[in-house]
Amino acid sequence: MFSDTQSRPSAGMRDAMARAEVGDEQAGSDPATNALCARVADLLGMEDAVFMPSGTMCNLVAILVQTRPGDEIVVDGTSHIFNTEAAGAAAIAGVATLPLATRDGVFSAAQAEAAIRPAARTAPRPALISIENTTAFSGGSIWPLGTVREVRDVARRHGLKAHMDGARLLNAVAATGISAANYAAGFDSAWIDLSKGLGCPVGAVLCGTRAFIVEAWRWKYRLGGAMRQSGVLAAAGLYALDHHVAQLKVDNDNAAALDRGLRAIEGVKFEAATQSNILRFTVEGLNATAAAFVEACERRGVRFRATGAHEVRATTHLDVDAAGITRAIDVAGEVAAAFRRGGAGGSSPAA
Structure with missing residues (x-):
């Protein structure tokens, strides 16, 4: 009951990992990793994807690619980005984080609109709005699809990037029947976690445009997240998508x-x-x-x-x-x- 991070690989998943065909991920020649990235990109309706060691790295890399030091990002006040990622957005990306107060982790388009600062030489530049679907510390709330799109559109109108922390997005899909691609439609970046409800030992997959993923790979290298024969881990993700989604x-x-x-x-x-x-x-x-x-x-x-x-x-x-x-x-x-x-x-x- 403590957390779904406590889930463990099933016997079938362990077998799939042991039998994985592997190559060099950094050279783009690991078959299982390539297949996993293609599969998740398709699932989220995005052009491309990159396999990451963790969801924390997905959030950080998405921020690094889409902001510059001194920018400001808008998030829910109970979100992982604000509360439990060791202030990586500030320490590494150099951005300020503006947390919004919510009852259940879901903020409104009006709140997002009000949080975007007018242009001023003395203020941080608003750069990105992030939502977490489902919410983690607010009780697993599912963002209504209409609110997701309204907040996304606020970002669009103001020239900001829209990011979705979709660590447990597939739990929302299971509850509502709304596809992951519908939830993520129009977002600049989104990701799903493999190591929570899907039961994998490690990993997450970050998605976006092909140009975004090129830059995401650059930051992945810089942060020490590049791997070699990652197919052993990617095979777990493929197995989970085949057998654990239900x-x-x-x-x-x-x-x-x-x-x-x-x-x-x-x-x-x-x-x-x-x-x-x-x-x-x-x-x-x-x-x-x-x-x-x-x-x-x-x-x-x-x-x-x-x-x-x-x-x-x-x-x-x-x-x-x-x-x-x-x-x-x-x-x-x-x-x-x-x-x-x-x-x-x-x-x-x-x-």
């Missing part, structure tokens, strides 16, 4: 079941509906901190994630089955009952 709907359904079970626990509160494989709730009604609640659950063998003073996040993935959902609900109920009695959640050993 699992994302199961993950979303399991998250919905977890949501229903947790909502029935006295003192556990939700601010919004669960839309994908991530859910967020508060334990303030238990007079407990999130850290104390999470620690008590972990002692019983269920691992949630504290994301605030009272906020807790849970994430489903291919290693969490229906029995695991039931177990998580039961443990959360036991811990909540202990806190309601005025205890500290009990001290049962991990199962």
Whole structure:
């Protein structure tokens, strides 16, 4: 429940990795890597793609290609770019980040419009707007397609680039039936992660125009992200696209079941509906901190994630089955009952 980054390669994926035909990625001669990039570019409706070691590098490289030092980028205040990528946009790209306040990680076109500064010699130059679909720390919210396009069009009208952090974009696809290409249409750059719900051990694929990917490769080299026989890793991505995409709907359904079970626990509160494989709730009604609640659950063998003073996040993935959902609900109920009695959640050993 901690994160879908905890997903592990399946036996079939490991076998595909062991049998991968490989070459030299930097020379453009690794067959599996080339096939993966072509596959994801087609999936997102983009001209070209590059295989990256991580989603963090995808975001950073997209910013590096499409901005210059002293520029400003507009993002949601709970986004990975602003919160959990070690300020790479500032430290390496030299850009300022303007975070927008949102309830669920989805900002409006009006907010984006208002965030774009008028031209002034004393102000940073607005250069890029980024959205994160689905949102990570705001509870897995799915951006409505209309809002995606409205925000994209704001960027267009002002001559800014539009970037989509699509780490969990395929979870949105599984929930809505809207294709990844429809979500990414008109964006200058977009990417999907392979190492979350798709279960790969490493990797992400960044997409854009052919000219964009030429420059993305240049930054990939500079950052030390170029690889050699990367087909061993790319084969995992190809296997996941063939065999694990359908699992994302199961993950979303399991998250919905977890949501229903947790909502029935006295003192556990939700601010919004669960839309994908991530859910967020508060334990303030238990007079407990999130850290104390999470620690008590972990002692019983269920691992949630504290994301605030009272906020807790849970994430489903291919290693969490229906029995695991039931177990998580039961443990959360036991811990909540202990806190309601005025205890500290009990001290049962991990199962």
